[in-house]
Amino acid sequence: MPELPEVEMVRRTLLPLVVGKTIERVKVHWSKIIQHPDVATFCECLKGQTIHDIQRRGKFLLFQLDDVVLVSHLRMEGRYIYEKEDTPFDQHTHIFFTFTDQTELRYRDVRKFGTMHLFNKGEEFRVPPLSSIGVEPFDEQFTVAWLTDQLQRTKRTIKATLLDQTIVAGLGNIYVDEVLFRSSIHPERTATTLTIREIEALHEAIVQTIQEAIEKGGSTVRTYVNTQGKTGTFQTQLYVYGRANMPCRRCGNPISKTTVANRGTHYCKHCQT
Incomplete structure (x- = not known):
């Protein structure tokens, strides 16, 4: 399972690829990955949203968009892949974020254990999964x-x-x-x-x-x-x-x-x- 260092590297390598990209549509091929809200609302809320930053808390990635925050946990084998829209994909690729420039951020997960939550900005730390997250090794509080x-x-x-x-x-x-x-x-x-x-x-x-x-x-x-x-x-x-x-x-x-x-x-x- 990716731990803090691995998730941090995913964050750093994602940043130059997707920051500034605007989502045109979202496709979900395995609905259980979407924990909140329902799949239809998840896809609709992300339409037209631009990714401004990607942050990390513990093992979670936080995609900061215009009005919402996408909280993603990779679990055992989750992986993000950046491709052109027409690039072939396999049966383990479950979520597709298609951008207006015809590129895609794809979520691939062989075991399907990964999770995604979508919240309005400001709500992400008030409810699970982030409401109970602890102190990080680099926080000032970690003394x-x-x-x-x-x-x-x-x-x-x-x-x-x-x-x-x-x-x-x-x-x-x-x-x-x-x-x-x-x-x-x-x-x-x-x-x-x-x-x-x-x-x-x-x-x-x-x-x-x-x-x-x-x-x-x-x-x-x-x-x-x-x-x-x-x-x-x-x-x-x-x-x-x-x-x-x-x-x-x-x-x-x-x-x-x-x-x-x-x-x-x-x-x-x-x-x-």
Whole structure:
């Protein structure tokens, strides 16, 4: 699933392609992707709207148009493709935004798990899915003191806590495993047991890991590519994720894999306590 760095790269590569484009019509081939409003209203409201900006919050893309905001979540394998209107497409292409210059932004999703919500401007953060979104690693509010307070409020494992999008937005399975390794914290530790030094290390690891991943174009572990069809390269620098039974890059002992918070979890028994 694309996490914050990957969604940020999709945003950055989409910007020069579609900002300034005016939507002539919208076609929906798989209606379940449209969560709000109904499909007919969704298509009608977007007619004549011009894309002015694309923002991101956590793992969500926010297309800023004249009067409305399109909130898009890519889920497992969602992808945006920019093509000329007459370019062939396959059966996994489900949403078509045709522009007045006969180009199209297409949404392709093999698993069909992605979602789209359309709101009037100013309403997007008042209701789900954005009303409960948490703090991002680059927000001013994301401080050691704030993180300490959040960890003291839960009895869950540190991995489950970091996966909670209502606390820290944008982190998923890959980057949670990575930041816990970088901060030498075992994923099954209860969040309340972390010391202030461990929280400081965790805070620094979150910010640095996400920044480095963005600089490397994200991680292509399975199918992720950006809007230009390019893969990320951060996966070559992963310490633990996807490296079960391979030697730890720090101590040489084999990386372990278990299940924490119902997610496959990679860690080093010797480096993380």
